[in-house]
Amino acid sequence: MTRRVLVVGAGVAGLATARALRGADFEVTVVERRPGAPLPGLGLNLPGNAVRALDALGVAEQVLAAGIPVTRREYRTARGRLLFAVDESSYWAGVAPSVCVRPGLVLDALGTGQEVRRGVGVVRVDTSPHRPHVALSDGSEEVCDLVVGADGVHSTVRGAVVATTPRASVMTTASWRFVVPNPGVDCWTAWTGGGLALLLIPVHAGEAYGYASSSKGGAAGADPRWLAQAFARFPTSARRAVEAALERGRAPYHSPVEEIRIDTWHRGPVVLVGDAAHATGPVWAQGAAHASTTYRRRRTGCRTWSGFPTVYLTTWLPSLAPAPTGPPTVRCASGPEPDPLSAPLVSGALCRRTAARLPAGIRRR
Ligand SMILES: Cc1cc2nc3c(=O)[nH]c(=O)nc-3n(C[C@H](O)[C@H](O)[C@H](O)COP(=O)(O)OP(=O)(O)OC[C@H]3O[C@@H](n4cnc5c(N)ncnc54)[C@H](O)[C@@H]3O)c2cc1C
Secondary structure: OOEEEEEEOOOHHHHHHHHHHOOOOEEEEEEEOOOOOOOOOOOEEEOHHHHHHHHHOOOHHHHHHHOEEEOEEEEEEOOOOEEEEEEHHHHOOOOOOEEEEOHHHHHHHHHOOOOEEEOOOEEEEEOOOOOOEEEEOOOOEEEOOEEEEOOOOOOOHHHHOOOOOOEEOOOOOEEEEEEEEOOOOOOEEEEEEOOEEEEEEEEEOOEEEEEEEEOOOOOOOOOOHHHHHHOOOOOHHHHHHHHHHOOOOOOOEEEEOEEOOOOOOEEOOEEEOOHHHHOOOHHHOOHHHHHHHOOHHHHHOOOOOOOHHHHHHHOOOOOOOOOOOOOOOOOOOOOOOOOHHHOOOOOHHHHHHHHHHOOHHHHHO
16 A cells, blocks of 8 residues: 655755655655755765765765765864874775765755655644644645654654754854865865864865864854954964855855754654754764665665654664664564664664774774
């Protein structure tokens, strides 16, 4: 029997979900509040695990071709002294290469062949009837078998699962992002010191993606002149990037940095994915990975309807709980479905592999 799935939000999580469900007995509708096609956006640093997840969805090649490989990471002081470097290629060897890419290109790749109703938002989800009823901003209503809340950190769907509000990231409460002519960095380069952080990553031929924030929980004000003052004593390439970001006509993008931490990601036929379920601080560069890794396990053959949230939970990456001692568990329901929430939250294989790749200095801490 064909089941109706309503995916709310056409970001990485929503489009990855829609893509993963393609071909199975699901009739998938994606609604996206924003009108118009996605813009190129600024930069998305996709480590090897994100690219592997995109590979499982059949779009890694396209994404790799659109971005610049990240082969080395350099961590420097605010004065430019190299603290340590990470050979990113070795770190992710056997997983997938890392890349930095304009986010719109990832959305284009994931969304190819997927119809999206743009300019239509979800305003309410009512789960009291047998099947969820979803009220849309154009006055219409969708009745479906499963609602996937992929509607980001300020999710509306989340209200049907759990009552919570985003909390400010403990690492920084705000950030500035920009794309500028590359001022001379040839790899992922971060300068930190004095409570400030500036990151530059080559993102496109001749261009670098920049991320600037006040670290240690400090706030970066909304006035872009903060950037010029804050980074005035940073090394030349960092300063040149900031100057370019402040040039007339190239407004840097200011945003709060918020996190979502909740104990449950589904309730009955409503499941949360991506930032709606687990927004994390951008320093991990894991948002897109988590938003798309979620669905990888469909390849293991788990196709059952009620197995979906279980698959979701068991493939969550290892940051939330200690690794289980046994092998990773993916339950595919063939009889009565066990409670998905009793499934382990992490994949042991992923945990152990990730731990083994940590540079010794980091592993010791
Ligand atoms: C400063 C910063 C830098 C980051 N850098 C990186 C990075 O380098 N690498 C990385 O992997 N991650 C990064 N992240 C995190 C990453 O951007 C997110 O984790 C990821 O985009 C989450 O995708 P999503 O689809 O869950 O949510 P979103 O991208 O927020 O998509 C949600 C979609 O839902 C739509 N929507 C919202 N409400 C409704 C509604 N009611 N009805 C219909 N549609 C709705 C929105 O318009 C939006 O299109 C960064 C985050 C920040 C804040």
